[in-house]
Amino acid sequence: MGCEKEENPYKQRLLVVANRLPVSAVRMGDDNWKLNISAGGLVSSLLGLKGFEVKWIGWAGVSVTDEVGQKSLTKSLAKERCIPVFLDEETIDQYYNGYCNKILWPMLHYLGLPQEDRLSTTQSTQSQFDMYKKANRMFADVVNKHYQQGDIVWCHDYHLMFLPQVLKEFNTQMTVGWFLHTPFPSSEIHRTLPTRSELLRSVLAADIVGFHTYDYARHFVSACTKILGLEGTPEGVEDQGKLTRVATFPIGIDASRFIRALDLPEVQEYITDFRERFAGRKLILGVDRLDMIKGIPQKLLAFEKFLEENPDWCSKVVLLQIAVPTRTDVPEYQKLKSKVHEIVGRVNGRFGTLTSVPIHHLDRSLDFHALCGLYALTDVALVTSLRDGMNLVSYEFVACQALKKGVLILSEFAGAAQSLGAGAILVNPWNIPEVASAISYALNMPSEEREKRHQLNFMHVTTHTAQEWAKMFVSELDETVVEAQLRATQLWAQPSLPVNVAIEQYVKSDNRLLILGFNGTLTSIENPIIIDDQIIDLGLSLHPDLHEPLRRISSDPNTTVVVLSGSEKHVLDEIFGGYNMWLAAENGIFLRHPTGDWMTMMPEFLGMEWVGSIKHILEYFTKRTHYSFLEQRETSLIWNYQFAEAKFARHQAKDMLLHLWEGQVCSPTVDVYHGAQSVEVRAVGVTKGASIDRILAKIAYNKVMNAPINYVLCVGHFLGKTSIHISSQSLV
Ligand SMILES: O=P(O)(O)OC[C@H]1O[C@H](O[C@H]2O[C@H](CO)[C@@H](O)[C@H](O)[C@H]2O)[C@H](O)[C@@H](O)[C@@H]1O
Numbered sequence: 001m002g003c004e005k006e007e008n009p010y011k012q013r014l015l016v017v018a019n020r021l022p023v024s025a026v027r028m029g030d031d032n033w034k035l036n037i038s039a040g041g042l043v044s045s046l047l048g049l050k051g052f053e054v055k056w057i058g059w060a061g062v063s064v065t066d067e068v069g070q071k072s073l074t075k076s077l078a079k080e081r082c083i084p085v086f087l088d089e090e091t092i093d094q095y096y097n098g099y100c101n102k103i104l105w106p107m108l109h110y111l112g113l114p115q116e117d118r119l120s121t122t123q124s125t126q127s128q129f130d131m132y133k134k135a136n137r138m139f140a141d142v143v144n145k146h147y148q149q150g151d152i153v154w155c156h157d158y159h160l161m162f163l164p165q166v167l168k169e170f171n172t173q174m175t176v177g178w179f180l181h182t183p184f185p186s187s188e189i190h191r192t193l194p195t196r197s198e199l200l201r202s203v204l205a206a207d208i209v210g211f212h213t214y215d216y217a218r219h220f221v222s223a224c225t226k227i228l229g230l231e232g233t234p235e236g237v238e239d240q241g242k243l244t245r246v247a248t249f250p251i252g253i254d255a256s257r258f259i260r261a262l263d264l265p266e267v268q269e270y271i272t273d274f275r276e277r278f279a280g281r282k283l284i285l286g287v288d289r290l291d292m293i294k295g296i297p298q299k300l301l302a303f304e305k306f307l308e309e310n311p312d313w314c315s316k317v318v319l320l321q322i323a324v325p326t327r328t329d330v331p332e333y334q335k336l337k338s339k340v341h342e343i344v345g346r347v348n349g350r351f352g353t354l355t356s357v358p359i360h361h362l363d364r365s366l367d368f369h370a371l372c373g374l375y376a377l378t379d380v381a382l383v384t385s386l387r388d389g390m391n392l393v394s395y396e397f398v399a400c401q402a403l404k405k406g407v408l409i410l411s412e413f414a415g416a417a418q419s420l421g422a423g424a425i426l427v428n429p430w431n432i433p434e435v436a437s438a439i440s441y442a443l444n445m446p447s448e449e450r451e452k453r454h455q456l457n458f459m460h461v462t463t464h465t466a467q468e469w470a471k472m473f474v475s476e477l478d479e480t481v482v483e484a485q486l487r488a489t490q491l492w493a494q495p496s497l498p499v500n501v502a503i504e505q506y507v508k509s510d511n512r513l514l515i516l517g518f519n520g521t522l523t524s525i526e527n528p529i530i531i532d533d534q535i536i537d538l539g540l541s542l543h544p545d546l547h548e549p550l551r552r553i554s555s556d557p558n559t560t561v562v563v564l565s566g567s568e569k570h571v572l573d574e575i576f577g578g579y580n581m582w583l584a585a586e587n588g589i590f591l592r593h594p595t596g597d598w599m600t601m602m603p604e605f606l607g608m609e610w611v612g613s614i615k616h617i618l619e620y621f622t623k624r625t626h627y628s629f630l631e632q633r634e635t636s637l638i639w640n641y642q643f644a645e646a647k648f649a650r651h652q653a654k655d656m657l658l659h660l661w662e663g664q665v666c667s668p669t670v671d672v673y674h675g676a677q678s679v680e681v682r683a684v685g686v687t688k689g690a691s692i693d694r695i696l697a698k699i700a701y702n703k704v705m706n707a708p709i710n711y712v713l714c715v716g717h718f719l720g721k722t723s724i725h726i727s728s729q730s731l732v
C-alpha cells in the first residue's frame with residue numbers, strides 16, 4: 001500500500017473519503033479476506049500521498065451483511081489504514097450502479113441523461129437519488145465516528161456530492177474539502193439534472209471545491225451563478241457573505257514509483273517477454289477501463305481506417321488494448337463490451353493472417369509490473385477519451401518512456417491535454433480520419449521530434465506529481481479556512497463606533513479631518529421614485545437635519561471636511577457648493593478646493609475605451625429588467641435595480657456579473673462592484689481607498705497646518721451591506 005504506516009503525532013491527519021477504497025475485498029472464508037488493489041485513476045493517485053497521516057474511508061467493493069464478516073473485514077482493512085463503509089446490495093444497486101453510474105457519470109461526461117420513455121424510469125430515478133443521499137449519510141456516519149478535532153476531511157468525487165453538507169451539519173468547525181475527478185460540464189448540461197440545485201448547494205457547504213482544470217471550475221461557478229443565483233467571483237462562489245473557494249488542482253502521478261519499478265527484475269522479465277512476443281512489430285497501446293467515455297470503439301475504428309489506408313503496415317503493427325472491466329452490473333457497460341468485441345472481430349477478420357491479428361484485445365486488468373513493462377516497450381500510446389477528467393494512463397506511459405521516447409496520441413477532451421498538449425499529438429477522437437493520420441504520423445515520426453516531445457511531457461509528469469497535488473489542495477484548504485475566519489471577523493464582528501470616545505477625542509483634538517460619504521450617508525430620501533410606471537429622478541438631496549451641523553463643522557478652522565462620493569461633480573456642486581469643504585467626485589477622481597475649481601486627480605485612469613462594450617451589456621440587461629436603469633458617469637457605468645422585481649433582478653445581476661467577469665478575464669481594464677442593488681463598472685483602481693492618499697496630499701499642500709492632524713473620522717456607506725458603517729481613528 002502507498003498509505004504510510006508509521007504513526008507520527010506531528011503529521012497532519014487526513015481523512016480521505018472516497019466511494020472506493022484503494023483495496024477491494026474478496027471473501028475467502030467466514031473471516032478470511034483477500035485484498036486486491038482497486039483499479040482506476042483516483043486510487044492510483046491517492047496511493048501516492050506522502051507527508052500526511054492518511055486514513056481512508058470508503059466501500060471495499062463488496063456487500064457484507066453478517067457481523068462476523070464485517071468485524072473480520074474491518075480488522076483486515078485496518079492494517080491498510082482503511083475504514084469500511086458497509087453498503088448492502090440494494091444500496092449499491094441504487095446508489096452506485098444507479099444514481100452514480102447511470103445518471104451522474106454520463107451527465108458529467110456530456111452523455112446526457114437516460115432518455116427512457118416510461119414513467120417508471122422517472123420514479124426509479126427519484127428512489128435512486130434518495131438512496132444516493134442515504135448512502136452519503138452512511139459515509140458521513142463513519143467519518144463522524146472517526147473524526148478527531150484538527151483532522152482534515154477530504155471528500156472525493158461525484159459519488160459524494162451530498163457529503164460536505166451532511167458533515168457540516170454535524171460539525172460546522174470541521175475542515176472539509178471536496179474534489180471532483182471527472183469533468184464538470186457546461187452549466188447548460190448540469191441544469192438538465194432534476195437534482196441540480198440540491199447537489200450544488202451540498203457541495204458548496206465545503207470550504208474548498210477543487211477541479212482538474214480551469215474549464216471545469218469555470219463551469220461549476222457558472223452553474224452556481226445561473227442555477228442558484230449566487231455570486232461568482234474569481235475566488236469562488238459567494239452566498240450571503242460565505243465564500244466557498246473554487247480552485248484548480250490538476251492531479252499527477254507518483255512518477256518516481258514508475259521510474260523505479262522499471263529496474264525491478266519482475267518488470268525486466270516482462271519487458272523481455274513482451275519484446276519477444278511483439279518482435280518485428282511496432283506496439284500501439286491502449287489502457288482503459290471499459291467505459292463509454294474512453295472512446296474505445298472510436299479508437300478501433302481509427303485503427304481500422306489506418307490499416308485500410310496503409311496496407312503495408314498490417315503485418316508490422318499491433319494494437320494492444322487492455323480493457324479493464326468496470327461497473328459490469330450496469331447494462332450500458334455490458335452493451336459497450338459487445339460492441340467493442342464486434343469491432344475487434346471485424347477488424348481482425350479483415351486484416352488478420354493465419355499467424356497474426358492486428359488487434360490484441362484483453363478484457364482484464366494487469367498487475368502493476370506487467371503494466372510498467374508494457375508502458376516501457378510501447379511505441380505509441382493511444383488515448384481517445386470522448387471526455388476524461390484527467391487520464392492518468394497518459395502520465396504513466398510518459399513516466400516509463402525515458403529510454404524509448406515513444407509518442408503519445410492524446411484526445412483533446414481529456415484533462416491531460418491541457419498539461420501534455422505540447423508534447424503529445426492532440427486529436428479529436430470523433431474525427432476518425434484525423435486519428436488514423438495521427439497514428440501514421442506517430443509511427444513515422446523522426447527520432448529527434450520524438451525526443452523533443454517526450455522531453456516536454458517527461459518534465460511535466462515528473463514535476464507535477466500526486467504528492468504536489470495533494471499538498472497544494474491541503475495547504476489551500478488550510479488557507480481558505482483561516483481566511484474565512486478572518487473574513488467573518490472583519491465582516492460581522494466589526495466593533496461599532498464608541499460614540500462617547502469619538503466625541504471626547506473630537507473635543508480634545510485641534511486639527512481634525514472628517515471624510516464623509518454622500519449617497520446613503522448624508523442623503524434624505526430614496527431616489528429616484530416611481531410614479532405611474534415611470535422612474536422619476538428627483539436628484540439626491542441633503543438630509544434636512546444635517547444642514548446646520550455641517551455648516552458649523554465645516555466653518556471651524558480646526559476641522560477639514562471632505563465629502564468623498566461616487567456622485568458626479570455637478571451633483572456635489574449643487575448640494576455642497578455653499579459649504580466650506582473639499583469635494584471629491586466620482587470616487588475621488590475629481591477634487592474641488594473649498595473655494596476653487598475642480599481638478600483631475602488620476603488622469604492616467606481616464607482611458608475609457610471599455611465604455612462602449614460594457615455599456616452594451618448593461619443596456620441589454622436594462623432593457624430586459626423592468627424598472628432597472630442605467631447611469632453613465634464620466635468614469636463609471638452603473639446599472640441600478642433597486643426598483644425592479646427583487647428576485648428576478650438579482651438573478652439578472654448574477655448573469656450580468658458573469659458576462660462582465662468573463663470579459664474582465666480577457667481584458668483586465670475595469671473593476672466590477674456588486675452593490676446592494678446595483679452593479680458598477682469603473683476603470684481599474686478607481687476606488688475611494690486608492691484616491692484618499694492623493695486627496696490628503698493635495699489638502700496638506702494647500703492648507704497651512706500648524707500641527708499634525710490628530711483626529712480622523714470616516715463615515716460612509718459599506719458596500720455589500722445596506723447598513724451604514726462608521727469607523728474612527730485618532731492620530732497622534
Ligand atoms: O470506482 P470505479 O467506478 O470502478 O471507477 C474508477 C474510477 O474512475 C474515475 O476516475 C477518474 O479519476 C482519475 C484521477 O483523478 C481521472 O484521471 C479520470 O479521468 C477519472 O475518470 C472516477 O472518477 C473514480 O471515482 C473511480 O474510482
Ligand SMILES: O=c1ccn([C@@H]2O[C@H](COP(=O)(O)OP(=O)(O)O)[C@@H](O)[C@H]2O)c(=O)[nH]1
Pocket residue numbers: 038039040041042044045287288289322324364365366367371390391392393394396
Ligand atoms: O489493469 C490495469 C490497468 C490500469 N490501471 C490503472 O487505472 C488507472 C486509470 O486511471 P485514468 O485516470 O487513466 O482513468 P480512470 O480509470 O480513473 O477513469 C491508472 O492509474 C492505471 O495504472 C490498473 O489499475 N489496472
